[in-house]
Amino acid sequence: LVFTEEDKYGLYSDLLFKYFLAEGIVCGHDLFVASAKEHPDNILKELPAPLLDDTSGKELGDEAAAKSEDFQDSMKIAWRYQNLPKMETSPTTYTKFGHYYDVSKKMSPELCQSVKRHIFYLHEELSLEPKMKAWNMNSGYARLLQSIQKIISQEGFDGSDPQKKQRNVLRIGIQSLGSLLWGDDVCCSDTPEDPHSLTKFLYVLRGLLRKSLSACIITVPAHLIQNKAIMERVTNLSDMVVGLESFIGSERETNPLYKDYHGLVHVHQIPRLNSLICDVSDTKDLAFRLKRKQFTIERLHLPPDLSDTVSRASKQDLAGSAKLLSSGCGAMAIGKKHLDF
Amino acid sequence: QGQFTLLRDTRTDGSFLVHHFLSFYLRAGCKVCFVALLQSFSHYNVVAQKLGVSLAAAKERGQLFFLEGLKSCLDLLFGEEEQPEQPSPLQFLSCRDLRALFDFVRVSLAAADGDSCKGPVLLVDDLSVLLSLGAAPVAVLDFIHYCRVSVCYQLK
Numbered sequence: 001l002v003f004t005e006e007d008k009y010g011l012y013s014d015l016l017f018k019y020f021l022a023e024g025i026v027c028g029h030d031l032f033v034a035s036a037k038e039h040p041d042n043i044l045k046e047l048p049a050p051l052l053d054d055t056s057g058k059e060l061g062d063e064a065a066a067k068s069e070d071f072q073d074s075m076k077i078a079w080r081y082q083n084l085p086k087m088e089t090s091p092t093t094y095t096k097f098g099h100y101y102d103v104s105k106k107m108s109p110e111l112c113q114s115v116k117r118h119i120f121y122l123h124e125e126l127s128l129e130p131k132m133k134a135w136n137m138n139s140g141y142a143r144l145l146q147s148i149q150k151i152i153s154q155e156g157f158d159g160s161d162p163q164k165k166q167r168n169v170l171r172i173g174i175q176s177l178g179s180l181l182w183g184d185d186v187c188c189s190d191t192p193e194d195p196h197s198l199t200k201f202l203y204v205l206r207g208l209l210r211k212s213l214s215a216c217i218i219t220v221p222a223h224l225i226q227n228k229a230i231m232e233r234v235t236n237l238s239d240m241v242v243g244l245e246s247f248i249g250s251e252r253e254t255n256p257l258y259k260d261y262h263g264l265v266h267v268h269q270i271p272r273l274n275s276l277i278c279d280v281s282d283t284k285d286l287a288f289r290l291k292r293k294q295f296t297i298e299r300l301h302l303p304p305d306l307s308d309t310v311s312r313a314s315k316q317d318l319a320g321s322a323k324l325l326s327s328g329c330g331a332m333a334i335g336k337k338h339l340d341f
Numbered sequence: 342q343g344q345f346t347l348l349r350d351t352r353t354d355g356s357f358l359v360h361h362f363l364s365f366y367l368r369a370g371c372k373v374c375f376v377a378l379l380q381s382f383s384h385y386n387v388v389a390q391k392l393g394v395s396l397a398a399a400k401e402r403g404q405l406f407f408l409e410g411l412k413s414c415l416d417l418l419f420g421e422e423e424q425p426e427q428p429s430p431l432q433f434l435s436c437r438d439l440r441a442l443f444d445f446v447r448v449s450l451a452a453a454d455g456d457s458c459k460g461p462v463l464l465v466d467d468l469s470v471l472l473s474l475g476a477a478p479v480a481v482l483d484f485i486h487y488c489r490v491s492v493c494y495q496l497k
Contacts, residue, residue: 136475145418149415149419196473196474196475199473199474200473200474200475202473203411203414203470203473203474204414204415204418206411207411207412207414207415208415210380210381210411211381211411211412211415232469233469233472233473236379236467236469236470236473237379237470237473272356273380273384274383274384274387274388275387275388275391
C-alpha cells in the first residue's frame with residue numbers, strides 16, 4: 001500500500017499517480033481507478049505515453065552514465081516502482097526495470113484499452129447497501145471498499161477461482177482520499193466528526209490487498225490534515241509512505257540551492273513485508289523535477305557555483321545548507337568555497 | 342513472569358522486537374496467544390521461519406493461539422451472516438466494545454493449561470490499530486487492564 005502525501009496544488013502527485021497507472025497498462029495489469037475529484041475516464045485519457053523505443057531507452061542510459069554524481073539515476077527512477085510486492089529493485093547501474101514515459105505525449109487509446117479497467121467515480125455510484133451501515137464508516141469509503149472487494153472476488157485476484165490459469169495483478173489507484181469530496185471532514189478541522197473513517201478504510205483495504213494479488217497507490221492531501229494523531233495512524237497502516245513537496249509558491253522557489261528542481265521527495269516509510277528490517281538507502285535527500293518530456297527523481301545536489309557576483313551572504317547560506325546534505329554533495333560545496341580568494 | 346512490557350517506537354520501526362519475543366517464547370515452550378492486528382499470518386510466519394520457529398507447526402500442536410486481525414476484519418465485513426453464538430473478536434468495528442476481543446484472549450489463555458511452570462504469554466501487535474479502528478482510548482486501557490489481570494490469574 002503506497003501512501004503519497006500530495007503536494008500543495010496536487011500537480012506532481014497526480015503525475016506520479018498517472019505513472020503508476022501507465023506502468024500497469026504497459027505491464028498488462030488490470031486497473032481499478034477511483035476518484036471523487038475528476039472522472040476516472042478523464043484520468044485514463046491523460047496517461048503519459050511509454051517510451052517503448054529501445055534506442056531512446058539507451059540514450060537515457062548513456063546520459064545517466066555520463067553524469068558522475070547521478071550514476072545511480074536509473075535506480076532512483078526504478079525505485080519508485082517498489083510498490084509492487086513481487087518486484088525487486090536491481091542494484092546495478094543501468095538495467096531495464098520498469099519503463100520510461102514521455103510526459104509530453106498521451107498514451108494511445110488502443111494501448112489504454114488493452115487491459116481491463118474498472119472505474120469508481122463517487123458521484124456516479126449507487127447508494128449504500130443496508131448491510132454496510134453497520135460498518136460505522138463514511139459511506140463513500142464503504143462503497144469504495146465494497147466495489148474493490150467485488151472486483152477482487154469476481155475477477156479472481158484472490159485466488160478463489162482455481163480454473164483461471166493466468167493470474168494477473170490488480171493495480172488500484174485512489175485519488176485524493178480524505179478530501180472533502182469524499183464526504184470526510186478530516187482535512188478541514190482538528191477534531192473531525194468521524195476521525196476513524198479514514199483509518200478504518202485503510203485497515204480494511206490493507207486486508208484486501210494482503211489477501212489478493214494487488215497493489216495500491218493512494219494520494220492524500222496530507223498538508224490539509226491537521227490532526228497529527230490521524231496522520232501517524234495512517235502512516236502506521238501503510239506499507240510505503242512518500243511525500244511530495246513542491247516549491248511552487250513557497251520561499252524555496254527562489255532559493256538558488258533548489259534552482260534546478262521543482263520539489264522535494266520525502267520518503268517516510270519503506271515496506272517491511274516478509275522481512276525483519278527494511279533496506280534503507282544511504283541517501284535521504286531526494287528532489288524531483290519535471291522536464292518537458294520527463295519526470296525525474298534524483299539525489300539532491302547543489303547547482304554549480306558559476307556566478308561571479310554571488311554575494312557573501314548567499315554563499316554562507318549555501319555552505320550552511322551543504323552541511324545538512326549527505327557527504328557527497330557537501331564535499332562539492334566546501335571545495336567551491338576554497339576556490340574563492 | 343508477571344511482566345507487562347510496552348514496545349513503543351517513534352520515527353523508526355520496532356516490529357523486529359515483536360518477532361523476537363514471539364520466537365523467543367515459542368522456543369522456550371510457553372503457550373502464546375498472539376493478537377496480530379497489523380500484518381497477515383504469512384508475514385509473521387515467514388519471518389519466524391527465518392528466526393528458526395514455525396508458526397504453523399506451533400499453531401497445530403496447540404502452543405500458539407493466533408488471531409489474524411486483517412482476515413477476521415474481512416470476514417466480518419464481507420462474509421455471510423455470522424452465527425450469533427460466535428461473535429467475531431473484531432466486533433468493536435461496529436459496536437465500539439472490546440469485550441469480544443477480550444473474550445478471545447481469555448478463552449485462549451484458559452485453554453493454555455497443563456504446563457504450569459511456564460506461564461502463558463500474551464502478545465498484541467499493535468494497540469494503535471485498536472485506536473485506528475474506532476475504539477476509545479479508555480476502552481483500550483480497560484482492555485489492557487483486563488488482559489493483565491487475566492494473565493496474572495493464570496500464572497497463579
